[in-house]
Amino acid sequence: MTDNKITVAGMERRDFLVTAGAGVVALMAAALVPGRAFAKPEDAEKLITEYTGGKSVSEGRVTLQLPQIAENGNTVPVTVDVDSPMSANDFVKKIHIISEGNPTPYVATFNLTPMTGKAEVSARMRMARTQNVVALAEMSDGSFYAAKQQIKVTIGGCGG
Amino acid sequence: MAKKPRIKVPDSAKKGEIIQVKTLFSHTMETGLRKDKKTGKVIPRKIINKFECLFNGKEVFSADIHPAVAANPYFAFNCRAEESGEFTFKWTEDGGKVVTATRKMKVS
Numbered sequence: 001m002t003d004n005k006i007t008v009a010g011m012e013r014r015d016f017l018v019t020a021g022a023g024v025v026a027l028m029a030a031a032l033v034p035g036r037a038f039a040k041p042e043d044a045e046k047l048i049t050e051y052t053g054g055k056s057v058s059e060g061r062v063t064l065q066l067p068q069i070a071e072n073g074n075t076v077p078v079t080v081d082v083d084s085p086m087s088a089n090d091f092v093k094k095i096h097i098i099s100e101g102n103p104t105p106y107v108a109t110f111n112l113t114p115m116t117g118k119a120e121v122s123a124r125m126r127m128a129r130t131q132n133v134v135a136l137a138e139m140s141d142g143s144f145y146a147a148k149q150q151i152k153v154t155i156g157g158c159g160g
Numbered sequence: 161m162a163k164k165p166r167i168k169v170p171d172s173a174k175k176g177e178i179i180q181v182k183t184l185f186s187h188t189m190e191t192g193l194r195k196d197k198k199t200g201k202v203i204p205r206k207i208i209n210k211f212e213c214l215f216n217g218k219e220v221f222s223a224d225i226h227p228a229v230a231a232n233p234y235f236a237f238n239c240r241a242e243e244s245g246e247f248t249f250k251w252t253e254d255g256g257k258v259v260t261a262t263r264k265m266k267v268s
Contacts, residue, residue: 075230076230103227104226106228107226107228108223108224108226110237111221112221113221115215115219115240116220116238117178117238118178121235121237124232126230
């Protein structure tokens with residue numbers, strides 16, 4: 001049945017090439033900071049409710065301009081543009097900027113008046129990691145409009 | 161917070177024109193989340209928490225600022241030119257220190 005071949009052939013001398021130093025092991029050490037708490041999208045939701053007082057938020061009228069990718073989270077330019085005549089009876093009262101992925105969801109609140117003339121504000125913000133940013137506008141008639149955008153962050157910018 | 165703030169407003173404007181105002185204030189905006197690498201202690205928060213812009217005493221624009229605003233807070237906003245007068249800019253730091261600056265604008 002089974003052919004048990006025992007090969008005891010002539011002792012063959014072989015040169016073994018030991019390839020040394022060829023194996024390169026790339027160790028990617030993920031730079032994780034332990035114990036760092038980030039805001040969750042729910043925290044941002046909560047803050048939005050705090051700002052609106054529970055009123056419904058509509059889409060549109062607000063344009064949020066952010067770069068698609070931020071190489072440096074330390075300074076990310078952000079521009080919010082709200083479609084409004086900015087007249088004495090119809091103007092944007094407040095623009096809130098809310099972060100979903102920073103240590104706290106608070107970023108800034110801009111208070112505008114009819115004297116502002118045009119509801120367009122630019123600033124620079126910090127981003128700890130890839131996240132969504134929300135711009136929430138409060139109109140003089142008490143209605144709310146919002147816009148949301150995702151931004152990819154290569155290097156986070158909240159210290160540490 | 162000793163350095164002079166940088167402000168850009170036109171010297172003159174036409175009545176009804178909407179002009180752009182740009183301001184930059186040199187400040188580290190310490191978040192209160194960073195740790196000193198040598199001592200391991202948390203560096204206390206020190207930021208500009210409020211910025212205001214007034215024209216002839218009336219508020220044009222203001223901002224409530226949180227630590228997520230980048231160092232050297234920069235704001236660009238607009239203002240409707242209605243009359244000649246003076247802009248007043250105010251930056252308030254944690255602890256209550258206030259820095260003010262003024263700029264004149266002629267409106268014709």
